Amino acid sequence: MKKARVRVGGGCRGRLIYYGYTVYGDKWRWMTELEGYGYRFLPRRDKTGLTPYLHGLKSALKKIIDEANDQYELIYYCPNKRLYELLSSWGDGCRDKMIVDLVNEVKRLSNNVGYMKIVKSKITSIEKRIRRDAEEKFNKDVEEVFKESRSWITSEDGYIVYIFDESSRHIPLEYLSSIAFHRENGAKGVMLLRSSGTVTRLLHHSIEGSREILDRLKRMDLGFVSEWRGTYRSLYVTRSSIDDVEELLLEMAS
Amino acid sequence: MTLEELSITDILMIAIVAPNIFLPWVGVVKAAITRTEEYTVWPAISLYYILISFVMVILLSSVGIIISIKPIIGELLIYASTSILMAVIAGAISEKVRRRFIEGLPRLSIQPKKVENTHVKTHASHRYYEDSRSKYYGRLAEQGKQHTLSETMSSREASQERHPSQNTVIVDGQVIRDRDYIDYFKWCRENYRWHRRLTYDEFLKIKEAVSEKLSIRFLVGDSGVGIPELSILARISLREGLRNSTVWAEAIRKLNKLGLVSRNCKLMPRGVRVVKALKEVGMLEKIAEQTM
Secondary structure (H helix, E strand, C coil): CEEEEEEEEEEEECCEEEEEEEEEECCCCCCCCEEEEEEEECCCCCCCCCHHHHHHHHHHHHHHHHHCCCCEEEEEEECCHHHHHHHHCCCCCCCCHHHHHHHHHHHHHHHHHEEEEEEECCCCHHHHHHHHHHHHHHHHHHHHHHHHCEEEECCCCCEEEEEECHHHCCCCHHHHHHHHHHHCCCCCEEEEEEEECCEEEEEEEECCCCCHHHHHHHHHCCCEEEEEECCCEEEEEECCCHHHHHHHHHHHHC | CCHHHCCHHHHHHHHHHCHHHHHHHHHHHHHHHCCCCCCCCHHHHHHHHHHHHHHHHHHHHHCCCCCCCCHHHHHHHHHHHHHHHHHHHHHHHCHHHHHHHHCCCCCHHHCHHHHHHCEEECCHHHHHHHHCCHHHHHHHHHHHHHCCCCCCCCCCCCCEEECCCCCCEEECCEEECCHHHHHHHHHHHHHCCCCCCCCHHHHHHHHHHHHHHCCCCECCCCCCECHHHHHHHHHHHCCCCCCCHHHHHHHHHHHHHCCCECCCCCECHHHHHHHHHHHHCCCHHHHHHHHC
16 A cells, blocks of 8 residues: 655635645655645634634545555654544534534545544644745735726725635635625725626625615616625625626716 | 969968958947948948958868968968957957947948838928927937947848938837937937837837827827836836836836826826726837837
């Protein structure tokens, strides 16, 4: 049986988790030979901080199955005591379904690969490097999404309107709005538009909590479907096309 | 040594190399004394002559076994090389001379002859612009004086040459009398000599698209918006970093004044409409390239 070592690193920020892995051993001589990075937005916040590691491990195992034909003896250097206990006991004692499902998935994949030995370890520079790279890759991806978007401002110190295409669907509008807010200092707020199939979503994020634009838009828009209003953020859903909504916003602003 | 002792090859070599003593200097002096608005062919001629003659010398020297090189030719070569080297130093010192040397030799055959036969294109709808030109064009002329102009044309520009009357330009065999296009042409020559210029049809397309969306007139006076401003607007919309934005400060200020962009270089509703109009006619990228 061939041998391989797995290192996983990652982190989380609210609903966002980012992770990475590197595999090295008989087939993969160099650490960078088999590595990968990823991120995802969970349906809710992870309270334990274990999901980045579990997702990273899951991705690594999937990649090993894709790359190698033989059975492998894997050594996973587990940097978290709780994760070590969870993996050793197949998720016994954990009531969080999301984590239990992930542990079961990891176990199933590891059985497909061959045998996975879990070794207790401290967080080393490798895990730190993986985490840093994963975060950088995520930030780069977000930057790319903003680069691909179109934007304009309703007036001097007014609202900034961003129009995203469908390729940015993997990043929620809520996250993009918080990033947009940090990018645009001095703006009253941001409005993010994205079309997804039959409907167009508009996320209105204002520091003043003003929803005057949404009220006016609702009156003018014939395709209005529904809306959700929060203190600062409001979501507006319409059947009108993204161009029509933009045209209405342009009309209101000019 | 007497002239009778020289062979035909020696005389040929002398004839080829000798002009290199004075020809570079003719180019340098002509380039220096000719006014910026005027065209002189001598720098280009001397440059090409140097290149051609030395290629010839190398070719002839390669058959040097046949030719017995006389000491006089060697001496001549030394003089010519020294002279050229000094001319190169002179060129390196003076930017004007250097620019004139590297601009290349135009195709002379298409000059005035073709002008007579070319079709004169005027657009009635744009004659208005030809008439209203007092202040703006006066200002442009002043700006023109401030710039270090070089009015010679490259071989690439051969088909886009200036008519002697200065009120027309010839593009692809068409004489164009549109003042706006002439000024755009002039602006290109002053600032972006090597760029791909907009054809007159493309220019008209832009003009119409912009005039339709903006209530202001295109390219006229301080309140107008011209190709440089539109190019900056297109670049802002394409999110291209305006490196050294101080260069574009004037254009950005003008766009801001017209309500097309904000102080922070963000597109405003009016600007969005113009950008959309330019995109519709497929000219957004082309116009953005004008200031790159």
